[in-house]
Amino acid sequence: MTNTENETEKPHDWQEAGDAWGHSAADWACLYEHYALDAILAIFELTAVSQQTRLLDVACGSGLALRLATATGAKAAGIDAASSLIDIARERNPNADIELGSMFDLPWPNDSFNVVISINGIWGGCEAALVEARRVLKPGGKIAISFWGNGTPNDLRGCFKAFARHAPAEHLGSMKTLNNIAAPGVAETMLTDAGFDVFERGSRVSTIEWPDAELAWRAISSVGPAVPALRHTNPSIVKEAVLEALLSCRDRGGIYRFRNDHQFVVAQNRK
Ligand SMILES: C[S@@+](CC[C@H](N)C(=O)[O-])C[C@H]1O[C@@H](n2cnc3c(N)ncnc32)[C@H](O)[C@@H]1O
DSSP: OOTTSSOOOOOOOHHHHHHHHTTTHHHIIIIIGGGGHHHHHHHHHHTTOSTTOEEEEETOTTSHHHHHHHHTTOEEEEEESOHHHHHHHHHHOTTSEEEESOTTSOSSOTTOEEEEEEESOOOTTOHHHHHHHHHHEEEEEEEEEEEEOSSSOBTHHHHHHHHHHTSOTHHHHHHHHHHGGGSTTHHHHHHHHTTEEEEEEEEEEEEEEESSHHHHHHHHTTSGGGHHHHHHSOHHHHHHHHHHHHGGGBOTTSOEEEEEEEEEEEEEEOO
């Protein structure tokens, strides 16, 4: 049976998601996480993050956005499902309030924050997380979510196709639902349905560079969606397929320059 057959969808299990995203936490934190710098800075400008801000980062990972928010003087909080990423986020952000847990059940009271962000943390199928985000957001507060777009450049596509070819079939349905958020209007509808008024959709080109193939592989294989393939197929076969896909972004000096369309939508709490 090929991987395009039998694509039944698995329900979201936050602890399983956290285990996958945390499987190679140091590599994620040091080799991949800065993919989001350009989008985070754009989002901070659009949500006016400043000393007066109480900011929550939903699915904060190893804490880059928390670090940048704290640098502006904002008071920052974060939550993530991956305990190994939370450990790094806490080391990096000793003054932030960082919790291990689920975006569907936030451990903060109503109206706690004036900005909520989620950098590639809230995807298609996570509508309930937006309702929960709205609960902890003050009236008139702002929310921004980012996700991979379908535009160019899209160096991710080849790598994710390689992971998909080597993953068990039941994983593919949930991947399609998650990625559906990039389709025109989907993120806007999710936010509107959850009680927000959308006021901006934007994009940046995310760029990460790795000096050689081994570091490129360590970075790419640290992402959560690599895990089903790495558990299902001999990792050296997956590695070969991913490195082949990455050849198109290797420059003449041998640097792997990995560039992707990074989209975001910003909205205001309607209540
Ligand atoms: C693409 S990573 C983004 C991490 C971070 N925002 C960043 O940009 O570096 C997705 C994150 O979502 C977290 N996650 C997945 N499901 C979750 C859930 N139900 N509740 C909280 N975090 C979740 C994962 O552990 C992972 O850290």
